[in-house]
Amino acid sequence: MTLSVRGLSVNSLVRDVSFEIGAGERVGLIGESGSGKSLTALAIMGLLPEELRASGSVSLHGRELLGLSEKDLSRLRGDELAMVFQEPMTALNPAMRIGRQVTEPGRIHGRRHRAEDLLAAVGLPGTARAYPHQLSGGQRQRVVLAMALANEPSLLICDEPTTALDVTVQAQILSLIKTSLPAESALLFITHDLAVVASVCERVLVMLDGEIVEAGSTREVLTQPKHEYTRKLLAASDLEARR
Numbered sequence: 001m002t003l004s005v006r007g008l009s010v011n012s013l014v015r016d017v018s019f020e021i022g023a024g025e026r027v028g029l030i031g032e033s034g035s036g037k038s039l040t041a042l043a044i045m046g047l048l049p050e051e052l053r054a055s056g057s058v059s060l061h062g063r064e065l066l067g068l069s070e071k072d073l074s075r076l077r078g079d080e081l082a083m084v085f086q087e088p089m090t091a092l093n094p095a096m097r098i099g100r101q102v103t104e105p106g107r108i109h110g111r112r113h114r115a116e117d118l119l120a121a122v123g124l125p126g127t128a129r130a131y132p133h134q135l136s137g138g139q140r141q142r143v144v145l146a147m148a149l150a151n152e153p154s155l156l157i158c159d160e161p162t163t164a165l166d167v168t169v170q171a172q173i174l175s176l177i178k179t180s181l182p183a184e185s186a187l188l189f190i191t192h193d194l195a196v197v198a199s200v201c202e203r204v205l206v207m208l209d210g211e212i213v214e215a216g217s218t219r220e221v222l223t224q225p226k227h228e229y230t231r232k233l234l235a236a237s238d239l240e241a242r243r
């Protein structure tokens, strides 16, 4: 199993969360704002703010991550573990050329990549000498994806990666995630958009008030939701209208 989360709690904000993601599996995590999706992701990455504490177990290929030293965690991040956030500028250095930024994760982890190759793979040939402010929001998110995927992570976590982008660009980024993620990588995709889950994920977890209240195949959960909260989420979405 690539990722195994067992009884994960973050203070009392996330409670007793358990799920697994196998190699190549794409799993959605949905739920309303404040339900604990981001804290779950940050706990897996070892990036919780100092005042919060995770308990339970998070293991990657059988190796326990909770309690690892910052040094060991930073060795995993950008290599085995990668994360893409909603706002690409949070992951980019405004004063560094794009080409150098995309090769940085490789350099840190002792691998050499050509910036041009990484950028071409995300549809941005010829941009290596640009600075982030010279790119559009969608192009910046492509750069972040190029960085996240450079070392072919075992697990990629995307936290609302398209929410800050306009609709046409959202579709391009989603299709890029689907096509450029290595076949063996596990994906945890956080979104509030059920149409996105339907297009990207084969399984989905539904979070409410810090707990997972429903889990199953995307088809099952979106067509025959068991939990009342999932039914409400579906009723409130325009998923049918977009089909």
Ligand SMILES: Nc1ncnc2c1ncn2[C@@H]1O[C@H](COP(=O)(O)OP(=O)(O)OP(=O)(O)O)[C@@H](O)[C@H]1O
Binding pocket: 013, 031, 032, 033, 034, 035, 036, 037, 038, 039, 040, 049, 051, 052, 192
């Ligand atoms: N550093 C913190 N200290 C205390 N409470 C926090 C902290 N960070 C987040 N919370 C609270 O934890 C709960 C879960 O937050 P989280 O960001 O995981 O929600 P979310 O489901 O990702 O929401 P969104 O979709 O808005 O990002 C919220 O009630 C939030 O206010």
